[in-house]
Amino acid sequence: MEARLAQVRQRVAQACAAAGRAAGDVQVLPVSKTFPAQAVREAAALGIRRFGESRTQEIRQKAGELADLQPEWVLIGHLQTNKAKDAARLVAEVQSLDRWPLAEALDARLQREGRAMDVLVQVKTSPEPSKFGLEPEALPAFLKQLDGLDTLRVRGLMTLAVNSPDAEAVRACFRALRQWRDRLRDEGRPQLQRLSMGMSGDFELAIAEGATEVRIGSAIFGQRDYGD
């Protein structure tokens, strides 16, 4: 894992250099979903503290096995509204906030926990029906609604690009997210800084389009086995 992590960091640095960006501009979020707690333990020994996960059930299980490490969990997968309570208890940050009922449920649960969290709004930049995310045109109104919730600090946007061999189609998704972020910032939302976009297969393209963090699973942890 150490070698794969070093290789990912090197590729990130190269992509930054190619884009004329400073290497420190782009964070790597290791995505440990489907990998065992032992893999998280190994990564933690290499200095990693934050891990991307898709499901609250899996976070709860790993958190139990890793209680001595207290990793920070970042939720990047679709969150059912009835799991907001688990997220409020277990998760440091949600990057997959994509609808108002979920925001309301999270806010209510966070109030009970007496805490706030950073969130990213997941935006649908790809036409694939399988992808979650808010339609980009709905962003301004959604952000205005979120202004009313003290427990959710909106820090930026997240997206998944289209799954396609066509690099231009993939890049167009990332570019769209950046353009929305830039437009919203210009319209008076300076707190929208972060762009979480790019995974193992496409992160160089995301960095070229302005990603501030890339979510990397298999390139760090190895081949993922989804089981059945």
Ligand SMILES: *Cc1c(COP(=O)(O)O)cnc(C)c1O
């Ligand atoms: C699984 C996942 C990733 C990481 O995917 P890899 O291809 O393994 O790097 C990134 N983002 C989201 C939303 C994911 O679900």
